[in-house]
Amino acid sequence: MEKTYIRMLYQPKFRKPILIAGFPGIGNVGVSATKLLIEFLDAKLFAELYSPAFPDYTSVDPNGICSLLKCSFFESSERNIILLISDAQPPIEDIPSYYELCGDILDFAGSLDCGFIVAVDGIPATHTQDVIYVAGTSANVALDYALAGAEVYTGGRIIGMSGILLGLAKMRGIRGICLLSPVIDLVFDQKAAFNAYRFLRRALGLGIEKTIE
Secondary structure, eight states: OOSOEEEESOOOOOSSOEEEEEOSOGGGHHHHHHHHHHHHHTOEEEEEEEOTTSOSOEEEOTTSOEEEOOEEEEEETTTTEEEEEESOOOOTTOHHHHHHHHHHHHHHHHHTTOOEEEEEEEEEOSSOOOOOEEEESSHHHHHHHHTTTOEEOOSSOOOSHHHHHHHHHHHTTOEEEEEEEEESSSSOOHHHHHHHHHHHHHHTTSOOOOOOO
């Protein structure tokens, strides 16, 4: 594969949708929170993005079936929301691939007339916290989500695809935010993911859940 390939399963109808993106990262917060939202919205898979920017392996499911790594796009046209889950991030030493893959995602989002980007990720913490931090493409955007209950993030940087996606979106004139949930377990932090999911539901006007199983 020499270039990005997008497999369309069907074409949803949107009106300047919001794109919510979850990438594998600290505590797996981005992927886990986005999956919870997909389940809550009963969102449907409508497109898959394959790219040579992904690492050089395939994933193998419990039935022994291998598949290329990809980004999966789900839609809730009723809510005007696109949800993205990525199987992986590019190899850490291949910095240009991060920009290439995030650019391809934004190209596809632009073709769907996407008007706002939300990246979800985790940040390391020394103790359990329920707070959600927000960084935005402008002070006004960050303030909007701070008023919804987040705290403005002043940590200095956002590493990986979540940060690069937001930075490239800003350069393209697309508004967006990155939500960061403090993580204790750097491999898989269920509580941090649920906190991000719960905040997203509240910020998007979808209600909240008070407990976690």
